Amino acid sequence: MAENLQEKDQAKYDEELLVRTLINHELELFREEYFKLHPYDQARFYLRLNVELRERIYECLSPEEMADIFENLDADDEDYEPILSEMVPQYAADMLANMYTDDAVDVLNELNKEQVASYLTIMNNESAQEIKDLLHYEEYTAGSIMTTEFVSIPEHSTVRSAMAILRTKAPSAETIYYTFVINEEKQLSGVVSLRDLITADEDTLIKEIMSDRVVSVSVGEDQETAARMMKDYDFLALPVVDFQNHLLGIITVDDIIDVLDEEASDDYSKLAGVSDMDSRDRTPFRAAKKRLPWLIALLFLGMLTANLIGRFEATLDQVAILAVFIPLIAGMAGNTGTQALAVAIRSIATGDIHDESKWKLILREAGTGLITGTTCGILVIGIVYVWQGEIYLGLLVGISIFASLIVATLAGSLVPLIMDKFNIDPAVASGPFITTINDIFSILIYFGIATAFMGYLI
8 A cells, every 4th residue: 555655656756847847948857757658658648738838848859759649649539639739730740640640540530621631731742642541431440440550471472581571661560460461463361470480491481381361351341340350359450451352451459449449438328328428528518518419309208208198197187196106117117128228239239149149139038028027017016905905006007017027128129139230320229218218118008007997996
């Protein structure tokens, strides 16, 4: 415990020292202390500074050094534009040119077209062209997250020549643990690991030691598919090809981690009924702007529920105690539907569900709804009878819960499956949405049965 506190105090002291060196224009001392930090910590420190102190960092760091910081920058998407505007345009362009191409594209995608064109114009031609090649790929596809900084070797090369190529290209490559092999037509034909190159005889042909069972992803494939492939095969890098199997780039594991984080955050936001959840929203207005569309849509659905209850006003007038059980039945149906929804969305997201297993999921959830509905229904019948001394009222509430739980479980599993069938993000079937829908069904079931039981209740 004491050691942890000491480490925190040291970290705080180091940050204060860095700020003090910037304020006092002790830029050489700042460089010395700053580069002792891990790149991630460098980026976090940079983000915490105000504009004036960040401008002093630009004075003492080269665009190449600043590129390393930007690659570790975990800023909000809308923050990139004001941050780049703090820099001299040529400095910013040189920094982007020194970043890995896929990272530079991620930053430029947050700017408007005029700003992108401006930076590309003053950038060196080679870097500008590499960035342009990636910018035209549709967002959220494999092509949009791949990098073109990779090592490829001809299949007719020897291990000796392959190692020479590797030594030359390694400094600018994102990863060298996998080296992809291409044929004379630049088509992907195999893959060889760094271990294979090190242990093989120098005169051995690459074609003899490479693995031709290479897994690749199409450039236009969804990034979630690429992420699932890397998870399933435990890859550190995944080659990206066009429709003729030409090797265009690779996706590295660090990019996939970003994709998984982004997709998980997006799905959780939709499940919570928020368009884009971000804990770093700085103002109530921005947070409300993201939540209001869902809340307004759910408000209208809620009005539909209220209208349904109003249509059974005569039933409520005759047996007022029925109103007591409305929250119980609606709440149980909503909770059950949300549970089934979570199971279905997880199966879809992880790729564990296929056409033949969809029916298994539906039947399993139907069985689950039957068991939970029966159990809860019997319990409620007993509780209501003991509480109110009315067996018919207990039967009404118990049967309503039984039927509502079965319908809610089926709705929770069927709705995301149907959405996935029509290529709609199943996470849109959010918790609040499915809960409101199940409220409507449960009210219809409850008051429909109550109307049928009316002769026994009065």
